[in-house]
Amino acid sequence: MGPPSTVAGTASLTPVSYLVLGLVARHGTATPYDLKSFAAQSVGNFWSFPHAQLYKEPPRLAEAGLLAEEREEFGRRRRIFRITDAGRAALAEWLAGGETALGELRAPGLLKLAFAELGRPADAAALARGQAAAHRTRLATYEAFAALPADAMPWSLRRALELGLGYERLQVDFWETLVRDLAAGRIPPSPSTGPAPPAA
Amino acid sequence: MGPPSTVAGTASLTPVSYLVLGLVARHGTATPYDLKSFAAQSVGNFWSFPHAQLYKEPPRLAEAGLLAEEREEFGRRRRIFRITDAGRAALAEWLAGGETALGELRAPGLLKLAFAELGRPADAAALARGQAAAHRTRLATYEAFAALPADAMPWSLRRALELGLGYERLQVDFWETLVRDLAAGRIPPSPSTGPAPPAA
């Protein structure tokens, strides 16, 4: 009647689970607070998790046998987690797992843009300027990260960062182009994609 | 003790709220089921909402005075929604609203890649191939959409689609490059991306 933890502990593992497992595996040991920091300066850039989850998940994984828990002897007596063989196995299984879902382009700015025809053109222009600026900022952050020495992060993380870089550049280009097109009164999709505008 | 709906109905409006408002405004009237379909063939491509929300949200908005509700006279007697002036105002306010949040690159594949160093290179290669294929598929879908005649969708939606197209192309390129690099034993980030590492 207990919670249905599958045999080897392969219960329902969520993305957070793997984040934690991966982070702990990568760093050897970690307290929840460490996880928070590690995440913040790596994957957290692309995919943020409420920190409360990083406190809840490790005990859950420990219960499933995927992490081992100890305590600091003095001071705050924080929980320190270490990965177990079962945990390493679960992580490996995930990494080797076939089908990986796709995810979506859930950008609030995109949603707003999709309905921009219902507002004033000036609003669309403001949106575009705002998005361009915001993405430029984030792009700068990523570039600073990318400028770190080669051994500052594992190759895989650097690759991920590179996708992030490409993504931000795409966004910046997109919104800047939109700003220009709107300013030029060029409303249709793209400079050269203009079949006759619908009945003046 | 009711839910704290702010004066003019500007309670807490979520992205779903605006999706509904926008869709109804765009089409004149809509039943929840219509919303489901409209969404599916427009923004739903980038940002999917559980359909239950599209049934729950309209009554909520109607209660706030942003939509007006009527009933089919016969048959299923479905709820038909129409936007009110207050609704149009809320929508306009949103569209004109300054700060728009940024959103994240929440791609499961990216998370997995970030930890690929912990697995076998072959796994990373498989991941890359899988992602490339999946994104190629979605790219094809978007391209079919984009091939529609100019008047098949409003300019703003088409613009949004264009960002989606760019995004999928970026993904396809990224993963395909990774496949090649991995096959060639070229693991580091990128063939030519080497600014002089600071202080060797």
Add this chain to the structure above:
DNA sequence: TTCAAACCGTCCGAAACAGACGGTCTACTA
């Protein structure tokens, strides 16, 4: 000794989520 500032952790209400489940209508068939 006191205090501020950083550090660290828990808790909770409100939504979102995913999908099972059930009802209703139309059109075709017998």
Add this chain to the structure above:
DNA sequence: TAGTAGACCGTCTGTTTCGGACGGTTTGAA
């Protein structure tokens, strides 16, 4: 006329996430 397949349409429920308020602890500087 009656039956029925299949599309169409809608609701409900348990679980998980979200986001942030809130509170305690430790350090070290004054």
